[in-house]
Amino acid sequence: MLSRTADHLYWMSRQTERAENLARMLDIHYRHSLLPHTAEEFERQWTATLLSLGQLDAFQKQHGDPTAATAFRYLAFDRENPGSIVSCLGAARENARAIRGSITSEMWETLNTTWLDVRSSTARATPEIGPFLEWVRYRAHLSRGVTLGTMLRDDAFQFTRLGTFLEGADGTARMLLARAQPGTELTDHASVPDSYAWTLLLRSLSAFEVYRKVYRDAVTPRRVAELLILRDDLPRSLHRCLLELHANLKLVGNQGSSETERRAGALYSTLRYGRLEDLCKDGLQAYLQEFLATLADLSWRIARDFLLPATAY
Amino acid sequence: MPAYDEMLTAENVRRQHYERYGEWLDAQSADVISRRRAEADSLFHRVGITFAVYGEDEGTERLIPFDVVPRVMADTEWRFLEAGLKQRVRALNAFLHDVYHGQDILKAGVIPADVILCNTQYRPEMQDIDVPGGIYAHIAGVDVVRDAAGTFRVLEDNLRVPSGVSYMLENRKVMMRLFPELFAAHRIAPVEHYPDVLLENLRSVAPIGVKEPVVALMTPGAHNSAYFEHAFLAQQMGVELVEGQDLFVRDDSVYMRTTMGPRRVDVIYRRIDDDFLDPLAFRPDSMLGVPGLLAAYRAGRVTIANAIGTGIADDKSIYPYVPDMVRFYLGEEPTLQNVDTYILRKPEDLAYTLAHLPELVVKEVHGAGGYGMLIGPTSSHAEIEEFRLRILADPSNYIAQPTLALSTCPTFVEQGIAPRHIDLRPYVLSGRDITIVPGGLTRVALREGSLVVNSSQGGGTKDTWVLEQ
Numbered sequence: 001m002l003s004r005t006a007d008h009l010y011w012m013s014r015q016t017e018r019a020e021n022l023a024r025m026l027d028i029h030y031r032h033s034l035l036p037h038t039a040e041e042f043e044r045q046w047t048a049t050l051l052s053l054g055q056l057d058a059f060q061k062q063h064g065d066p067t068a069a070t071a072f073r074y075l076a077f078d079r080e081n082p083g084s085i086v087s088c089l090g091a092a093r094e095n096a097r098a099i100r101g102s103i104t105s106e107m108w109e110t111l112n113t114t115w116l117d118v119r120s121s122t123a124r125a126t127p128e129i130g131p132f133l134e135w136v137r138y139r140a141h142l143s144r145g146v147t148l149g150t151m152l153r154d155d156a157f158q159f160t161r162l163g164t165f166l167e168g169a170d171g172t173a174r175m176l177l178a179r180a181q182p183g184t185e186l187t188d189h190a191s192v193p194d195s196y197a198w199t200l201l202l203r204s205l206s207a208f209e210v211y212r213k214v215y216r217d218a219v220t221p222r223r224v225a226e227l228l229i230l231r232d233d234l235p236r237s238l239h240r241c242l243l244e245l246h247a248n249l250k251l252v253g254n255q256g257s258s259e260t261e262r263r264a265g266a267l268y269s270t271l272r273y274g275r276l277e278d279l280c281k282d283g284l285q286a287y288l289q290e291f292l293a294t295l296a297d298l299s300w301r302i303a304r305d306f307l308l309p310a311t312a313y
Numbered sequence: 314m315p316a317y318d319e320m321l322t323a324e325n326v327r328r329q330h331y332e333r334y335g336e337w338l339d340a341q342s343a344d345v346i347s348r349r350r351a352e353a354d355s356l357f358h359r360v361g362i363t364f365a366v367y368g369e370d371e372g373t374e375r376l377i378p379f380d381v382v383p384r385v386m387a388d389t390e391w392r393f394l395e396a397g398l399k400q401r402v403r404a405l406n407a408f409l410h411d412v413y414h415g416q417d418i419l420k421a422g423v424i425p426a427d428v429i430l431c432n433t434q435y436r437p438e439m440q441d442i443d444v445p446g447g448i449y450a451h452i453a454g455v456d457v458v459r460d461a462a463g464t465f466r467v468l469e470d471n472l473r474v475p476s477g478v479s480y481m482l483e484n485r486k487v488m489m490r491l492f493p494e495l496f497a498a499h500r501i502a503p504v505e506h507y508p509d510v511l512l513e514n515l516r517s518v519a520p521i522g523v524k525e526p527v528v529a530l531m532t533p534g535a536h537n538s539a540y541f542e543h544a545f546l547a548q549q550m551g552v553e554l555v556e557g558q559d560l561f562v563r564d565d566s567v568y569m570r571t572t573m574g575p576r577r578v579d580v581i582y583r584r585i586d587d588d589f590l591d592p593l594a595f596r597p598d599s600m601l602g603v604p605g606l607l608a609a610y611r612a613g614r615v616t617i618a619n620a621i622g623t624g625i626a627d628d629k630s631i632y633p634y635v636p637d638m639v640r641f642y643l644g645e646e647p648t649l650q651n652v653d654t655y656i657l658r659k660p661e662d663l664a665y666t667l668a669h670l671p672e673l674v675v676k677e678v679h680g681a682g683g684y685g686m687l688i689g690p691t692s693s694h695a696e697i698e699e700f701r702l703r704i705l706a707d708p709s710n711y712i713a714q715p716t717l718a719l720s721t722c723p724t725f726v727e728q729g730i731a732p733r734h735i736d737l738r739p740y741v742l743s744g745r746d747i748t749i750v751p752g753g754l755t756r757v758a759l760r761e762g763s764l765v766v767n768s769s770q771g772g773g774t775k776d777t778w779v780l781e782q
Contacts (some may be wrong), residue, residue, distance in 0.1 A: 001571055001572050001573075002553055002559050002569055002570065002571055002572075003559070003570045003571060003572055004558065004559050004570070005553075005554075006572045094535075097535055098535045099544075100544050100548070101544040101545070101547045101548035102548075105360065108359065109359055112359070112360065116358075155572065164740060236780065252572060254572060254573050254574060255574065272326050301774070306572045307572075311570075
């Protein structure tokens, strides 16, 4: 397959996944805004979210301290912000458009319709945030379904999946990171407000019911972290995403990609065989920051091995 | 003189090949037709069959208006046209070979040498290069119109990168979805095999000795107005859609950059103009091309379709000589006629044209797409006078033709079904053989009385039915 085609496929699925992750992240704030809270608490959480996304500086330059209105608008609807939901959906569609011959027409129609709809619904007024976030998630389900349901299982599929799982791991890690304070301890008990916050995180990751099923017990930070990091059967867990990432990387491997595959395998085995206490010995926050750095290295290596036009042949 | 109508004779009687369709049409309410058209529009939008309009905001995408009333051709009409087109394209390919080799036609004085050699479309780089099968114009989109007497005439031979064939294919798909009953009731010649024929055709002109030729379709990129078509054709043929940045040349061979390393390319179906193909040979500022491509081509290691330099055969200053080419190379009388043309570099033609501007259509010899032309009968006095000055400044830059009353075809417009002017672009494929998928793309001028069918100027398209006997 053309490197450029692989690049578009990979970014098409990354941007789709990113839009979904953003919607899930904003969903926490939306649900939280419906609970009793103080203004300072609210601002602190937005700051944590923007920071975990690496968008705090850019945001503050334009809008100062975050308020619900400015932060929602910036992360959901702002077309000038390349990291907003609307921009991600547009970028996913542009990537798909560039390679519409390599995806099924159903996939193209799904991504194109998502973009046409979001464009028309945000053209005149700002939509209501709750239903909008729900709609984004619904469209993400459709995109995933149409990919799995129609695409030939060839290298085009594998590069699409690479993007999905890389971004999936990234999203889950950042959502956990936004929750993790420097001193967050992975305890087996939680205060009522704390337990609410962890529950919101689970709900936004569609993992609350799973949690109940798996643990049949109160929501505690340690179990939430274990579920989201180490469970191999939760679709959005770091373990699951790395398992898929590593498997797809093996399938597309070429002569120059063995080191990338090794590093992905190494990261995967820490999740496969590691223990939460060991991984988080310096705290959850430190672990997640290191995880994201390793993921960024993988992302850079995938680009170098497969996606960037090679000049050195 | 009133225009020739495809459906009705001058006595208002339906022509035989329109019998059945006409009856069906009479039985439909305007409501049904308008509902189906809305359905067609939403189909085209959803599938994303759009084109970009130059000069508007970047990324502007528009739908080409689609008319649900088909253009119907009788079997006999088509067979005549097909024979004429094959003859014409054979002569054009022979001409291109000659121009880039011995130039017999210039020596014989059939065409003035300076018309060719001083033409910017003449590519000296191509001199004495042998291309596989001697074929230069592998894909020709010949524009054919019918005059008031119903005679088919060729308006333009598009031999560079003719577009529109995806609309021919998509129009048919949409029509079959909207009107299955009509397809059951008529014997309509299929067109869906065009991509297969095209691929076979491209493979047949691979460099000598290549057993399993790898074909790629080269596009200027997603912002080109015809990008949809490029992607569509690549997908339908199952070949890679490449941009210049995806290709590189090493040791005179062309390779694609793939996720598994370099892969050789043998035939490039390029949808990008000569000027942009190779920054080393042509425009150095081209970001779209492949450095070294011309060298690989000259070494015979890759086939470029259409060949470089075909523009010399479809230039408007050459067009008047095409019937002579048929006589010169094939020793036959041309089956298809040209539209009468005044060559303004000739003083007597210039004098006539200047005296009859309000009746004539004047075209720039290098213009395309309906830009840079004067349509006398529909232009104001001021416009005509302005154009007169432009002609006088450089007469050899223009040709003139009588205003043709292009034939009309029933079309669904706001007022209901009404006649609108149409043309036809059949796609002539030359390789080992010459193949033409029956019909082609019918373009229609949707505004009442308008003769401009170009999509960039408010034209629409129709499905084209050739009825088999």
